[in-house]
């Protein structure tokens with residue numbers, strides 16, 4: 001399959017109930033979003049799928065106009081389960097393929113292994129069910145280890161990234177390795193929007209605080225996927241796609257990093273996992 005061009009902003013769906021996911025997927029696509037992010041663990045793939053069916057049937061977009069990304073269920077990481085998780089996601093989304101299938105987080109504790117899980121996704125790429133393999137919540141070291149044992153590229157790493165968690169060295173690692181960085185919680189789950197520096201820059205540029213955060217992420221060469229429930233928020237966020245902040249404003253935002261994380265997936269390294277296993281034996 002041909003390479004994909006990732007739109008500068010995606011639409012995140014975590015916490016949306018299935019009926020909200022259906023509504024917001026339709027509205028987002030009508031507004032111009034072409035990149036949708038969901039996960040089997042969000043339990044809303046069915047809602048996203050209903051929304052997609054509607055936009056295809058009404059002729060608003062064709063399948064090939066969209067980038068649809070989902071994630072393997074964190075409890076279904078062994079070969080057979082990674083395959084059945086993918087089949088289930090495709091059924092729920094009512095699609096023949098997804099553009100990106102991520103490993104949701106490196107859950108060694110639930111049976112994740114670079115060789116087994118990513119190997120299973122690699123076979124699904126060969127079968128045309130997945131276009132690209134993605135990982136999420138992976139550290140550079142885990143990506144290095146994974147690349148040693150798999151024969152397919154890692155297309156993207158989806159990580160938490162916003163003005164309060166800037167992760168500059170991770171961003172540089174992704175650029176050096178030619179791995180796309182998809183930035184989740186780009187609004188810091190709403191918390192960064194109240195920052196006085198962000199508010200001042202928003203006022204000065206006559207845009208919203210959310211747009212300032214998203215423009216900053218895009219300026220860094222990453223791809224934000226803000227979640228929004230209301231039409232107003234969906235519209236507000238999409239308008240950031242062409243917003244370029246002056247360099248002086250980007251620099252001011254660079255200075256408000258707090259190294260503060262708002263999402264804590266149960267990430268565990270192979271070393272920690274071995275230790276835990278030993279303790280259990």
Ligand SMILES: NC(=O)c1ccc[n+]([C@@H]2O[C@H](COP(=O)([O-])OP(=O)(O)OC[C@H]3O[C@@H](n4cnc5c(N)ncnc54)[C@H](OP(=O)(O)O)[C@@H]3O)[C@@H](O)[C@H]2O)c1
Pocket residue numbers: 011012013014015037038104105136137158183184185186187188189190193208210211225226227228229230232233234236237263265
């Ligand atoms: N891979 C992972 O482990 C992982 C983890 C976390 C998130 N993600 C992905 O990243 C997406 C985004 O992250 P997130 O949902 O954690 O947080 P987020 O996008 O940083 O923030 C979402 C919050 O901001 C509000 N909001 C959205 N647009 C706004 C606007 N223009 N003005 C004011 N408030 C606004 C939303 O309210 P309303 O809902 O009321 O509009 C919601 O409360 C998720 O939906 C998911 O797809 C992935």
